[in-house]
Amino acid sequence: MGGVSAPGGPDPRPQVSPGADGGGVVDGRRCRSCDEVSAFAWPACPACGGAVDPASFGPFGTVWSATVVRIPVPGRPPPYRLAYVDLDDGPRVLAHVVTDPTADRVLPAPVGGRVRLLPTTDDGDLLVEVVPA
Amino acid sequence: MSTVSVHGVGTSHFGRQPERDLVALAWDAVREAFADADVTGVDAVWVGTVFGPPGVAQRVLRAMGVTGIPVITVENACASGTTAFLEAHEAVRTGRYGRVLALGIEQMSTAFAGAITPEPTDPEGRSGLALPALYAMAAARYLYDGAVTPAQLAAVSVKNHAHALHNPRAQYAGHHTVEEVLGSRMIADPLTLLQCCPTSDGAAAAVLAPASGGSREVGVRAVALRSGAPWNHRSPHVWGHDVVRDTAAEAFAAAGLDAVSDLDVAEVHDAFTIGEIVTTEALGLVAPGEGGKAAESGVTALGGTRPVNPSGGLLSRGHPLGATGLAQLAEIVWQLRGEAGRRQVDGARLGLVETMGGGVSVLDGNACVVAVLEAP
Ligand SMILES: [Zn+2]
Numbered sequence: 001m002g003g004v005s006a007p008g009g010p011d012p013r014p015q016v017s018p019g020a021d022g023g024g025v026v027d028g029r030r031c032r033s034c035d036e037v038s039a040f041a042w043p044a045c046p047a048c049g050g051a052v053d054p055a056s057f058g059p060f061g062t063v064w065s066a067t068v069v070r071i072p073v074p075g076r077p078p079p080y081r082l083a084y085v086d087l088d089d090g091p092r093v094l095a096h097v098v099t100d101p102t103a104d105r106v107l108p109a110p111v112g113g114r115v116r117l118l119p120t121t122d123d124g125d126l127l128v129e130v131v132p133a
Numbered sequence: 134m135s136t137v138s139v140h141g142v143g144t145s146h147f148g149r150q151p152e153r154d155l156v157a158l159a160w161d162a163v164r165e166a167f168a169d170a171d172v173t174g175v176d177a178v179w180v181g182t183v184f185g186p187p188g189v190a191q192r193v194l195r196a197m198g199v200t201g202i203p204v205i206t207v208e209n210a211c212a213s214g215t216t217a218f219l220e221a222h223e224a225v226r227t228g229r230y231g232r233v234l235a236l237g238i239e240q241m242s243t244a245f246a247g248a249i250t251p252e253p254t255d256p257e258g259r260s261g262l263a264l265p266a267l268y269a270m271a272a273a274r275y276l277y278d279g280a281v282t283p284a285q286l287a288a289v290s291v292k293n294h295a296h297a298l299h300n301p302r303a304q305y306a307g308h309h310t311v312e313e314v315l316g317s318r319m320i321a322d323p324l325t326l327l328q329c330c331p332t333s334d335g336a337a338a339a340v341l342a343p344a345s346g347g348s349r350e351v352g353v354r355a356v357a358l359r360s361g362a363p364w365n366h367r368s369p370h371v372w373g374h375d376v377v378r379d380t381a382a383e384a385f386a387a388a389g390l391d392a393v394s395d396l397d398v399a400e401v402h403d404a405f406t407i408g409e410i411v412t413t414e415a416l417g418l419v420a421p422g423e424g425g426k427a428a429e430s431g432v433t434a435l436g437g438t439r440p441v442n443p444s445g446g447l448l449s450r451g452h453p454l455g456a457t458g459l460a461q462l463a464e465i466v467w468q469l470r471g472e473a474g475r476r477q478v479d480g481a482r483l484g485l486v487e488t489m490g491g492g493v494s495v496l497d498g499n500a501c502v503v504a505v506l507e508a509p
Contacts, residue, residue: 012256036363038495040256046363046495064366065270065277067321069263074250076261084270086366094257094494108322111277125260 014039014093016058016120023059024117026126028091030055039091057090059117061128064092066108079106085115085128095126135343137225138350139506140232141170142463144337147451148304149242153334155185159193159238162336162456166234169349170340176230177203179220181213181237182455184244193238203230208455210490211404212358213237214337215458215502219356221341232342237460239453240334247332248320257494265329265405267491269321271371272407275425276323281410283323285425287314289406290327290448292434297445299476304331304451328406333451337459339466348509351466354483355387356504361497370415373408373489373498377415380501381487388505390483393417396505397481398468399439400461402489403446409433412487413441416503435476443468443476458488458502469508482508 016024028039033050037057045052066083069076081097095117097109109115115128143165145158167173178199180190190206209216214237221235241249248265251258257267275281291314297306309327317326344352361376368375385393399418403409410424418439419427427433433441444450444464447457465484467473486504493499 009254011259012254013259014256036365040495065274065371067266067269067273067323068319069261069266069321070319071248071263071265071321072246073248073261073263080261082260082262082266082270090366092364092366094260094262096260108273111273 011124013124014126015041016117016126017056018119019059022118024119025056025058026087026090026093026117028055028057029053037091039093057087061085061087061115061117063109063111063113063115065111066097068106068108081106081109083109083115083128087117093126095128096121098127098129135226135228137222137341137353138344139339139353139466140342140347140350141166141172141340142338142466143169144302144460144463145335146302147333147335147453147460149332150334151242155189155238155240155336156193156196158240158334158336159236160197162338163197163234163236166338166340172232172340174199175202175232175234175340177224178234178236179217180204180206181217181458182206182239183208183210183213185238185455189238209500210492211402211454212458212488212490212500212502213455215462215486215488215504216358216500218339218459218462218504219358219502222353222356225341225343232340234338234340235459236336236338237456237458238336239455241332241453242334245332252492255492255494258492263321264492265321265324267372268405268407269324271373271411272323274371275407280422281425283315284311285429286323286328286406286410287311288428289403289409290314292428293403293442293446293448296435296443296476297449299474300445300450303445303449304333305449306445324405330404330447330452333453335451335453335456335460337456337463339459339462349470350509351469352507354505354507355384356502357384357387358500358502359383360500363495364497368497371411373491374411374415376498376501377412377487377489380503381416384503384505390505396483396485398443398465398478399441399485399487400444400464401441401487403442403448404452406448408489409441409446412489416487435478440478443473443478458486461486461488462504465506469506
Protein backbone atom coordinates (compact mmCIF):
# COMPACT_ATOMS: atom_id res chain seq x y z
CA MET A 1 0.00 0.00 0.00
CA GLY A 2 3.02 2.23 -0.36
CA GLY A 3 3.48 5.55 -1.99
CA VAL A 4 1.12 7.83 -0.11
CA SER A 5 2.34 11.37 -0.48
CA ALA A 6 2.89 12.57 3.05
CA PRO A 7 2.42 16.30 3.57
CA GLY A 8 4.16 17.97 6.45
CA GLY A 9 2.68 18.32 9.90
CA PRO A 10 1.28 15.80 12.34
CA ASP A 11 -0.60 12.79 11.00
CA PRO A 12 -4.35 13.38 11.56
CA ARG A 13 -5.28 9.68 11.50
CA PRO A 14 -6.03 7.69 14.66
CA GLN A 15 -2.99 6.33 16.45
CA VAL A 16 -2.77 2.57 16.87
CA SER A 17 -0.79 0.70 19.56
CA PRO A 18 0.21 -2.97 19.43
CA GLY A 19 -2.36 -5.32 21.00
CA ALA A 20 -2.47 -9.02 21.78
CA ASP A 21 -1.64 -11.65 19.14
CA GLY A 22 -0.36 -9.19 16.61
CA GLY A 23 -3.51 -7.07 16.66
CA GLY A 24 -3.80 -3.34 17.17
CA VAL A 25 -5.81 -1.04 19.41
CA VAL A 26 -6.82 2.55 18.73
CA ASP A 27 -5.61 5.08 21.27
CA GLY A 28 -8.74 7.18 21.55
CA ARG A 29 -10.75 9.08 24.11
CA ARG A 30 -13.96 8.61 26.09
CA CYS A 31 -16.08 11.57 27.30
CA ARG A 32 -16.56 11.95 31.04
CA SER A 33 -19.88 13.71 30.49
CA CYS A 34 -21.75 11.85 27.75
CA ASP A 35 -19.70 8.66 27.34
CA GLU A 36 -19.10 9.41 23.63
CA VAL A 37 -16.12 7.52 22.29
CA SER A 38 -13.67 8.93 19.78
CA ALA A 39 -10.77 7.44 17.86
CA PHE A 40 -8.84 10.68 18.17
CA ALA A 41 -6.72 12.35 20.82
CA TRP A 42 -8.67 15.58 20.43
CA PRO A 43 -8.85 17.99 23.37
CA ALA A 44 -12.61 17.75 23.95
CA CYS A 45 -15.60 15.54 23.20
CA PRO A 46 -16.86 16.11 19.62
CA ALA A 47 -20.44 15.46 20.76
CA CYS A 48 -20.70 17.70 23.83
CA GLY A 49 -17.42 19.53 24.36
CA GLY A 50 -16.88 17.73 27.65
CA ALA A 51 -13.57 16.61 29.13
CA VAL A 52 -12.15 13.36 27.80
CA ASP A 53 -9.98 10.55 29.17
CA PRO A 54 -7.68 8.24 27.23
CA ALA A 55 -9.31 4.97 26.18
CA SER A 56 -8.30 2.05 23.97
CA PHE A 57 -10.58 0.35 21.45
CA GLY A 58 -10.29 -2.84 19.46
CA PRO A 59 -8.95 -4.99 18.03
CA PHE A 60 -12.27 -6.58 17.06
CA GLY A 61 -15.13 -4.87 15.30
CA THR A 62 -17.97 -5.19 12.80
CA VAL A 63 -18.04 -3.79 9.27
CA TRP A 64 -20.76 -1.10 9.04
CA SER A 65 -20.12 -0.71 5.33
CA ALA A 66 -17.38 -1.24 2.79
CA THR A 67 -16.30 -0.39 -0.73
CA VAL A 68 -13.45 -0.76 -3.19
CA VAL A 69 -12.00 2.44 -4.63
CA ARG A 70 -11.29 1.79 -8.31
CA ILE A 71 -10.22 5.28 -9.38
CA PRO A 72 -6.78 6.78 -8.98
CA VAL A 73 -6.24 8.92 -5.92
CA PRO A 74 -2.88 10.69 -5.68
CA GLY A 75 -0.36 8.30 -4.19
CA ARG A 76 -2.82 5.41 -4.03
CA PRO A 77 -2.89 2.98 -6.93
CA PRO A 78 -6.35 1.40 -7.30
CA PRO A 79 -8.02 -0.81 -6.41
CA TYR A 80 -8.01 -0.54 -2.63
CA ARG A 81 -10.54 -1.68 -0.06
CA LEU A 82 -12.03 0.65 2.54
CA ALA A 83 -14.47 -0.06 5.36
CA TYR A 84 -16.18 1.77 8.16
CA VAL A 85 -15.66 -0.48 11.15
CA ASP A 86 -17.55 -0.21 14.43
CA LEU A 87 -14.96 -1.30 16.97
CA ASP A 88 -16.49 -3.33 19.81
CA ASP A 89 -17.61 -0.86 22.52
CA GLY A 90 -15.72 1.76 20.58
CA PRO A 91 -15.97 4.30 17.78
CA ARG A 92 -16.59 3.89 14.07
CA VAL A 93 -13.27 4.11 12.24
CA LEU A 94 -12.30 4.21 8.58
CA ALA A 95 -9.85 1.42 7.79
CA HIS A 96 -8.20 -0.23 4.86
CA VAL A 97 -8.92 -3.93 4.48
CA VAL A 98 -6.22 -6.50 3.82
CA THR A 99 -6.42 -7.76 0.25
CA ASP A 100 -6.09 -11.44 -0.60
CA PRO A 101 -3.34 -11.44 -3.25
CA THR A 102 -4.72 -14.68 -4.73
CA ALA A 103 -8.24 -13.30 -5.32
CA ASP A 104 -9.31 -12.91 -8.97
CA ARG A 105 -11.04 -9.64 -8.28
CA VAL A 106 -10.82 -7.31 -5.31
CA LEU A 107 -14.25 -7.14 -3.65
CA PRO A 108 -15.55 -5.12 -0.71
CA ALA A 109 -15.33 -6.64 2.76
CA PRO A 110 -18.67 -8.20 3.74
CA VAL A 111 -20.98 -5.70 5.42
CA GLY A 112 -21.89 -6.97 8.87
CA GLY A 113 -18.81 -9.19 8.96
CA ARG A 114 -16.24 -9.37 11.73
CA VAL A 115 -12.80 -7.85 11.38
CA ARG A 116 -9.68 -7.45 13.48
CA LEU A 117 -7.57 -4.31 13.67
CA LEU A 118 -3.91 -4.79 12.82
CA PRO A 119 -0.96 -2.44 13.30
CA THR A 120 -1.09 0.47 10.86
CA THR A 121 0.45 0.17 7.43
CA ASP A 122 3.87 1.63 6.79
CA ASP A 123 2.02 4.68 5.48
CA GLY A 124 0.00 5.08 8.68
CA ASP A 125 -3.36 3.79 7.44
CA LEU A 126 -5.60 1.89 9.80
CA LEU A 127 -5.75 -1.72 8.63
CA VAL A 128 -8.17 -4.55 9.37
CA GLU A 129 -8.36 -8.19 8.32
CA VAL A 130 -11.57 -10.12 7.83
CA VAL A 131 -11.91 -12.86 10.46
CA PRO A 132 -14.05 -15.99 10.18
CA ALA A 133 -17.54 -15.68 11.65
CA MET B 134 -37.25 43.24 9.10
CA SER B 135 -38.12 42.72 5.46
CA THR B 136 -39.66 39.91 3.51
CA VAL B 137 -37.03 39.00 0.95
CA SER B 138 -37.45 38.11 -2.71
CA VAL B 139 -35.15 36.80 -5.39
CA HIS B 140 -35.33 39.50 -8.07
CA GLY B 141 -33.06 37.90 -10.61
CA VAL B 142 -30.96 34.83 -11.32
CA GLY B 143 -28.33 33.86 -13.85
CA THR B 144 -25.88 31.08 -14.61
CA SER B 145 -23.07 30.17 -16.94
CA HIS B 146 -23.12 27.02 -18.96
CA PHE B 147 -22.07 24.01 -16.88
CA GLY B 148 -19.35 21.65 -18.02
CA ARG B 149 -15.66 21.20 -18.51
CA GLN B 150 -14.58 24.65 -19.68
CA PRO B 151 -10.84 24.81 -19.00
CA GLU B 152 -10.38 27.37 -21.75
CA ARG B 153 -12.59 29.86 -19.91
CA ASP B 154 -11.56 31.50 -16.65
CA LEU B 155 -13.66 32.31 -13.60
CA VAL B 156 -13.98 35.92 -14.73
CA ALA B 157 -15.76 34.77 -17.88
CA LEU B 158 -17.92 32.21 -16.08
CA ALA B 159 -18.92 34.67 -13.33
CA TRP B 160 -19.66 37.37 -15.89
CA ASP B 161 -22.15 35.07 -17.62
CA ALA B 162 -23.97 34.51 -14.34
CA VAL B 163 -23.88 38.05 -12.96
CA ARG B 164 -24.75 39.76 -16.25
CA GLU B 165 -27.80 37.54 -16.61
CA ALA B 166 -28.85 37.99 -12.96
CA PHE B 167 -28.52 41.78 -13.14
CA ALA B 168 -30.51 41.91 -16.38
CA ASP B 169 -33.10 39.55 -14.94
CA ALA B 170 -33.48 41.79 -11.88
CA ASP B 171 -33.28 44.93 -14.02
CA VAL B 172 -30.48 46.40 -11.89
CA THR B 173 -26.98 47.62 -12.61
CA GLY B 174 -25.43 47.15 -9.19
CA VAL B 175 -25.76 45.90 -5.62
CA ASP B 176 -24.81 47.06 -2.12
CA ALA B 177 -22.86 43.95 -1.09
CA VAL B 178 -21.82 40.53 -2.40
CA TRP B 179 -21.51 37.12 -0.78
CA VAL B 180 -19.43 34.69 -2.81
CA GLY B 181 -19.34 30.92 -2.33
CA THR B 182 -16.37 28.92 -3.58
CA VAL B 183 -14.46 25.88 -2.33
CA PHE B 184 -11.25 25.67 -4.34
CA GLY B 185 -11.07 29.26 -5.57
CA PRO B 186 -7.73 30.85 -4.73
CA PRO B 187 -7.44 33.66 -2.16
CA GLY B 188 -8.91 36.89 -3.54
CA VAL B 189 -10.84 35.14 -6.31
CA ALA B 190 -14.11 36.88 -5.40
CA GLN B 191 -12.70 40.39 -5.69
CA ARG B 192 -10.75 39.32 -8.78
CA VAL B 193 -13.84 38.24 -10.72
CA LEU B 194 -16.03 41.10 -9.45
CA ARG B 195 -13.61 43.89 -10.29
CA ALA B 196 -13.50 42.64 -13.86
CA MET B 197 -17.19 43.53 -14.15
CA GLY B 198 -17.00 46.81 -12.27
CA VAL B 199 -18.39 45.56 -8.96
CA THR B 200 -15.96 47.35 -6.64
CA GLY B 201 -15.93 49.56 -3.57
CA ILE B 202 -18.61 47.60 -1.71
CA PRO B 203 -18.43 44.82 0.91
CA VAL B 204 -17.45 41.45 -0.60
CA ILE B 205 -17.50 38.42 1.70
CA THR B 206 -16.29 34.95 0.67
CA VAL B 207 -17.71 31.84 2.32
CA GLU B 208 -16.72 28.17 2.15
CA ASN B 209 -19.01 25.34 3.22
CA ALA B 210 -17.95 22.58 0.83
CA CYS B 211 -20.66 21.79 -1.74
CA ALA B 212 -23.11 24.02 0.16
CA SER B 213 -20.94 27.14 -0.30
CA GLY B 214 -23.25 28.72 -2.89
CA THR B 215 -26.36 28.20 -0.80
CA THR B 216 -24.48 29.45 2.25
CA ALA B 217 -23.77 32.66 0.32
CA PHE B 218 -27.49 32.80 -0.48
CA LEU B 219 -28.42 32.30 3.17
CA GLU B 220 -26.14 35.12 4.28
CA ALA B 221 -27.34 37.43 1.51
CA HIS B 222 -30.92 36.69 2.54
CA GLU B 223 -30.20 37.50 6.18
CA ALA B 224 -28.44 40.74 5.23
CA VAL B 225 -31.50 41.91 3.29
CA ARG B 226 -33.99 40.61 5.84
CA THR B 227 -32.36 42.54 8.67
CA GLY B 228 -31.82 45.66 6.60
CA ARG B 229 -28.04 45.51 6.81
CA TYR B 230 -27.92 45.99 3.03
CA GLY B 231 -30.64 46.91 0.58
CA ARG B 232 -29.77 44.78 -2.43
CA VAL B 233 -27.31 41.91 -2.32
CA LEU B 234 -25.72 39.59 -4.87
CA ALA B 235 -25.11 35.95 -4.00
CA LEU B 236 -22.57 34.41 -6.36
CA GLY B 237 -21.19 30.89 -6.59
CA ILE B 238 -18.10 30.10 -8.67
CA GLU B 239 -15.95 27.02 -9.23
CA GLN B 240 -13.47 25.75 -11.76
CA MET B 241 -12.78 22.06 -11.21
CA SER B 242 -11.39 20.97 -14.58
CA THR B 243 -8.11 22.82 -14.19
CA ALA B 244 -7.66 21.66 -10.58
CA PHE B 245 -8.36 17.92 -10.68
CA ALA B 246 -7.76 15.23 -13.29
CA GLY B 247 -10.58 13.12 -11.85
CA ALA B 248 -12.22 12.97 -8.45
CA ILE B 249 -11.40 15.66 -5.89
CA THR B 250 -8.13 14.86 -4.14
CA PRO B 251 -8.96 13.84 -0.56
CA GLU B 252 -7.85 16.49 1.93
CA PRO B 253 -4.64 15.27 3.59
CA THR B 254 -5.15 17.22 6.82
CA ASP B 255 -8.41 15.33 7.42
CA PRO B 256 -8.03 11.86 8.98
CA GLU B 257 -10.25 10.12 6.45
CA GLY B 258 -8.94 12.21 3.59
CA ARG B 259 -5.40 11.22 4.57
CA SER B 260 -6.63 7.62 4.54
CA GLY B 261 -7.68 7.89 0.89
CA LEU B 262 -11.43 8.39 1.35
CA ALA B 263 -12.37 9.94 -1.98
CA LEU B 264 -15.91 11.34 -1.85
CA PRO B 265 -17.33 8.66 -4.18
CA ALA B 266 -16.21 6.11 -1.57
CA LEU B 267 -18.08 7.90 1.21
CA TYR B 268 -21.32 7.82 -0.77
CA ALA B 269 -20.53 4.29 -1.97
CA MET B 270 -20.52 3.09 1.62
CA ALA B 271 -23.92 4.69 2.20
CA ALA B 272 -25.16 2.86 -0.89
CA ALA B 273 -23.59 -0.42 0.21
CA ARG B 274 -25.27 -0.11 3.59
CA TYR B 275 -28.64 0.62 1.97
CA LEU B 276 -28.20 -2.48 -0.18
CA TYR B 277 -27.27 -4.56 2.88
CA ASP B 278 -30.34 -3.29 4.74
CA GLY B 279 -32.58 -4.05 1.77
CA ALA B 280 -33.55 -0.38 1.56
CA VAL B 281 -32.64 -0.06 -2.13
CA THR B 282 -31.81 -2.26 -5.12
CA PRO B 283 -29.04 -1.71 -7.68
CA ALA B 284 -31.71 -1.01 -10.31
CA GLN B 285 -33.29 1.64 -8.09
CA LEU B 286 -29.91 3.33 -7.61
CA ALA B 287 -29.49 3.37 -11.38
CA ALA B 288 -33.01 4.72 -11.87
CA VAL B 289 -31.95 8.02 -10.30
CA SER B 290 -29.26 8.43 -12.96
CA VAL B 291 -31.63 7.43 -15.76
CA LYS B 292 -34.21 9.95 -14.56
CA ASN B 293 -31.87 12.90 -14.07
CA HIS B 294 -30.03 12.38 -17.34
CA ALA B 295 -33.42 12.34 -19.09
CA HIS B 296 -34.49 15.54 -17.30
CA ALA B 297 -31.34 17.27 -18.54
CA LEU B 298 -32.33 16.64 -22.15
CA HIS B 299 -34.54 19.70 -21.69
CA ASN B 300 -31.86 21.84 -20.01
CA PRO B 301 -29.57 23.53 -22.55
CA ARG B 302 -27.17 24.59 -19.77
CA ALA B 303 -26.56 21.02 -18.58
CA GLN B 304 -23.19 19.31 -18.87
CA TYR B 305 -24.61 15.91 -19.79
CA ALA B 306 -27.96 14.53 -20.88
CA GLY B 307 -29.16 11.35 -22.45
CA HIS B 308 -31.58 8.47 -22.68
CA HIS B 309 -29.76 5.85 -20.61
CA THR B 310 -31.09 2.51 -19.50
CA VAL B 311 -30.69 0.96 -16.07
CA GLU B 312 -28.47 -1.66 -17.69
CA GLU B 313 -26.21 1.02 -19.20
CA VAL B 314 -25.89 2.78 -15.85
CA LEU B 315 -25.06 -0.43 -13.99
CA GLY B 316 -22.71 -1.51 -16.78
CA SER B 317 -20.66 1.67 -16.80
CA ARG B 318 -17.21 1.59 -15.21
CA MET B 319 -17.14 0.85 -11.48
CA ILE B 320 -15.87 3.86 -9.51
CA ALA B 321 -16.39 2.74 -5.91
CA ASP B 322 -18.54 -0.35 -5.37
CA PRO B 323 -21.51 -0.25 -5.88
CA LEU B 324 -21.42 3.16 -7.59
CA THR B 325 -20.67 3.16 -11.32
CA LEU B 326 -19.50 6.10 -13.43
CA LEU B 327 -23.01 7.16 -14.47
CA GLN B 328 -23.99 7.30 -10.79
CA CYS B 329 -21.36 9.95 -10.03
CA CYS B 330 -21.48 13.68 -10.78
CA PRO B 331 -18.95 14.91 -13.34
CA THR B 332 -16.08 17.36 -13.01
CA SER B 333 -17.62 20.74 -13.79
CA ASP B 334 -16.83 24.42 -14.18
CA GLY B 335 -19.49 27.06 -13.74
CA ALA B 336 -20.99 30.04 -11.98
CA ALA B 337 -24.46 30.99 -10.77
CA ALA B 338 -25.86 34.14 -9.19
CA ALA B 339 -28.95 35.62 -7.56
CA VAL B 340 -29.98 39.20 -6.75
CA LEU B 341 -31.87 39.54 -3.46
CA ALA B 342 -33.81 42.57 -2.23
CA PRO B 343 -36.92 43.32 -0.16
CA ALA B 344 -40.12 42.01 -1.67
CA SER B 345 -41.94 44.69 -3.63
CA GLY B 346 -44.74 42.67 -5.19
CA GLY B 347 -43.19 42.45 -8.63
CA SER B 348 -44.72 39.93 -11.01
CA ARG B 349 -41.41 38.05 -11.43
CA GLU B 350 -40.21 38.13 -7.81
CA VAL B 351 -39.81 34.74 -6.16
CA GLY B 352 -40.34 34.95 -2.41
CA VAL B 353 -37.98 33.34 0.09
CA ARG B 354 -40.27 31.67 2.60
CA ALA B 355 -37.33 30.36 4.66
CA VAL B 356 -33.73 29.28 4.47
CA ALA B 357 -31.86 27.28 7.12
CA LEU B 358 -28.30 26.02 7.60
CA ARG B 359 -26.78 23.44 9.89
CA SER B 360 -23.41 21.84 10.23
CA GLY B 361 -23.34 18.18 11.09
CA ALA B 362 -23.14 16.64 14.55
CA PRO B 363 -20.91 13.60 15.03
CA TRP B 364 -21.85 10.67 12.78
CA ASN B 365 -20.81 7.40 14.33
CA HIS B 366 -21.69 3.92 15.55
CA ARG B 367 -24.73 5.32 17.37
CA SER B 368 -26.21 7.00 14.28
CA PRO B 369 -29.38 5.26 13.13
CA HIS B 370 -28.94 6.39 9.53
CA VAL B 371 -26.30 6.58 6.83
CA TRP B 372 -23.98 9.55 6.55
CA GLY B 373 -25.77 12.81 5.74
CA HIS B 374 -29.33 11.73 6.50
CA ASP B 375 -29.80 13.30 9.89
CA VAL B 376 -28.35 16.73 9.11
CA VAL B 377 -30.61 16.99 6.05
CA ARG B 378 -33.63 15.94 8.13
CA ASP B 379 -32.86 18.43 10.90
CA THR B 380 -32.07 21.34 8.59
CA ALA B 381 -35.27 20.70 6.66
CA ALA B 382 -37.33 20.60 9.86
CA GLU B 383 -35.95 24.02 10.78
CA ALA B 384 -36.63 25.45 7.31
CA PHE B 385 -40.13 23.96 7.09
CA ALA B 386 -41.08 25.36 10.51
CA ALA B 387 -39.76 28.81 9.60
CA ALA B 388 -41.63 28.67 6.28
CA GLY B 389 -44.87 27.76 8.02
CA LEU B 390 -45.21 24.79 5.71
CA ASP B 391 -48.34 22.81 6.53
CA ALA B 392 -47.05 19.63 4.95
CA VAL B 393 -44.00 18.61 2.97
CA SER B 394 -46.43 17.42 0.31
CA ASP B 395 -47.24 21.09 -0.36
CA LEU B 396 -43.89 21.35 -2.16
CA ASP B 397 -44.37 21.16 -5.91
CA VAL B 398 -40.77 20.85 -7.06
CA ALA B 399 -37.36 20.22 -5.50
CA GLU B 400 -33.70 20.50 -6.46
CA VAL B 401 -31.67 18.28 -4.13
CA HIS B 402 -28.07 17.18 -3.73
CA ASP B 403 -27.61 14.17 -6.02
CA ALA B 404 -23.82 14.23 -6.27
CA PHE B 405 -24.23 10.44 -6.36
CA THR B 406 -27.40 8.44 -7.00
CA ILE B 407 -27.63 7.28 -3.39
CA GLY B 408 -27.55 10.95 -2.34
CA GLU B 409 -30.88 11.70 -3.98
CA ILE B 410 -32.45 8.59 -2.45
CA VAL B 411 -31.28 9.34 1.09
CA THR B 412 -32.14 13.02 0.73
CA THR B 413 -35.68 12.55 -0.54
CA GLU B 414 -36.28 10.29 2.45
CA ALA B 415 -34.63 12.67 4.92
CA LEU B 416 -36.64 15.61 3.58
CA GLY B 417 -39.85 13.64 3.95
CA LEU B 418 -40.67 13.94 0.25
CA VAL B 419 -41.01 10.15 0.32
CA ALA B 420 -41.41 7.70 3.20
CA PRO B 421 -38.33 6.09 4.79
CA GLY B 422 -37.04 3.32 2.56
CA GLU B 423 -39.12 4.54 -0.39
CA GLY B 424 -36.53 6.75 -2.10
CA GLY B 425 -35.34 4.09 -4.49
CA LYS B 426 -38.85 2.95 -5.35
CA ALA B 427 -39.87 6.56 -5.97
CA ALA B 428 -37.12 6.98 -8.56
CA GLU B 429 -37.89 3.65 -10.19
CA SER B 430 -41.65 4.19 -10.41
CA GLY B 431 -41.50 7.77 -11.69
CA VAL B 432 -42.81 9.44 -8.54
CA THR B 433 -39.78 11.77 -8.52
CA ALA B 434 -39.66 12.23 -12.30
CA LEU B 435 -41.09 15.12 -14.26
CA GLY B 436 -44.76 14.30 -14.52
CA GLY B 437 -44.68 12.40 -11.23
CA THR B 438 -46.28 13.54 -8.00
CA ARG B 439 -42.95 14.61 -6.41
CA PRO B 440 -40.68 15.91 -9.18
CA VAL B 441 -37.06 16.04 -8.03
CA ASN B 442 -34.16 17.58 -9.94
CA PRO B 443 -35.93 18.71 -13.12
CA SER B 444 -32.68 20.49 -14.13
CA GLY B 445 -30.88 17.16 -14.32
CA GLY B 446 -29.38 17.63 -10.88
CA LEU B 447 -25.73 17.48 -10.03
CA LEU B 448 -25.50 14.16 -11.87
CA SER B 449 -26.30 15.69 -15.26
CA ARG B 450 -26.38 19.48 -15.04
CA GLY B 451 -22.97 19.21 -13.39
CA HIS B 452 -21.45 20.00 -10.00
CA PRO B 453 -19.13 23.00 -9.88
CA LEU B 454 -19.03 22.90 -6.08
CA GLY B 455 -19.36 26.52 -5.02
CA ALA B 456 -21.77 27.31 -7.86
CA THR B 457 -24.07 24.35 -7.34
CA GLY B 458 -26.35 25.77 -4.66
CA LEU B 459 -27.09 28.87 -6.69
CA ALA B 460 -27.58 26.78 -9.83
CA GLN B 461 -30.20 24.82 -7.91
CA LEU B 462 -31.76 28.09 -6.77
CA ALA B 463 -31.86 29.46 -10.31
CA GLU B 464 -33.71 26.34 -11.47
CA ILE B 465 -36.33 26.68 -8.74
CA VAL B 466 -36.78 30.39 -9.52
CA TRP B 467 -37.38 29.56 -13.20
CA GLN B 468 -39.78 26.77 -12.21
CA LEU B 469 -41.78 29.04 -9.90
CA ARG B 470 -42.04 31.72 -12.58
CA GLY B 471 -43.13 29.17 -15.17
CA GLU B 472 -40.02 29.83 -17.27
CA ALA B 473 -38.50 26.34 -17.28
CA GLY B 474 -39.55 25.43 -20.81
CA ARG B 475 -39.93 21.75 -21.58
CA ARG B 476 -38.85 20.74 -18.09
CA GLN B 477 -41.51 22.93 -16.43
CA VAL B 478 -43.44 21.43 -13.50
CA ASP B 479 -46.95 22.61 -14.31
CA GLY B 480 -48.31 25.16 -11.88
CA ALA B 481 -45.42 24.94 -9.41
CA ARG B 482 -46.10 27.28 -6.49
CA LEU B 483 -43.72 26.09 -3.77
CA GLY B 484 -40.17 24.96 -4.44
CA LEU B 485 -37.33 23.53 -2.38
CA VAL B 486 -33.55 23.74 -2.63
CA GLU B 487 -31.32 21.40 -0.63
CA THR B 488 -27.52 21.36 -0.76
CA MET B 489 -25.24 19.09 1.23
CA GLY B 490 -21.53 19.58 1.73
CA GLY B 491 -19.16 17.00 3.11
CA GLY B 492 -15.54 16.17 3.61
CA VAL B 493 -14.86 16.54 7.34
CA SER B 494 -14.55 13.12 8.95
CA VAL B 495 -16.59 12.32 12.09
CA LEU B 496 -19.20 14.94 11.16
CA ASP B 497 -22.54 14.20 9.51
CA GLY B 498 -21.74 16.78 6.84
CA ASN B 499 -19.85 20.07 6.83
CA ALA B 500 -23.06 21.95 6.13
CA CYS B 501 -26.57 21.49 4.81
CA VAL B 502 -28.75 24.32 3.51
CA VAL B 503 -32.48 24.02 2.85
CA ALA B 504 -34.52 26.84 1.30
CA VAL B 505 -38.25 27.10 0.59
CA LEU B 506 -39.31 29.47 -2.20
CA GLU B 507 -42.68 30.69 -3.36
CA ALA B 508 -44.01 31.69 -6.77
CA PRO B 509 -44.77 35.37 -7.47
ZN1 LIG C 1 -19.38 14.24 25.45
